[in-house]
Amino acid sequence: MRLxxxxxxxxxxxxxxxxxxYPEGYDISEVGRLAFDSLHDDLKPAALDALFYGWxxxxxxxxxxxxxxxxxx
Numbered sequence: 791m792r793l794x795x796x797x798x799x800x801x802x803x804x805x806x807x808x809x810x811x812y813p814e815g816y817d818i819s820e821v822g823r824l825a826f827d828s829l830h831d832d833l834k835p836a837a838l839d840a841l842f843y844g845w846x847x848x849x850x851x852x853x854x855x856x857x858x859x860x861x862x863x
Contacts, residue, residue, distance in 0.1 A: 796829060796837070797833070797840050800837070804820075
């Protein structure tokens with residue numbers, strides 16, 4: 791069994807916190823900010839790498855969907 795990373799735990803806690811504070815909804819970037827700010831300084835470099843990687847993957851997926859749709863997204 792693979793244990794979650796500190797970043798994954800912080801992310802889930804941030805989502806839970808924001809869900810309680812703002813049941814009407816919140817911006818996903820607020821989850822990332824809250825999670826990142828809650829980490830100890832020594833864990834932040836790895837979390838920043840995870841954020842960049844996650845963004846890069848999402849951006850590549852978006853570009854692929856745009857190309858598949860003939861540039862219409």
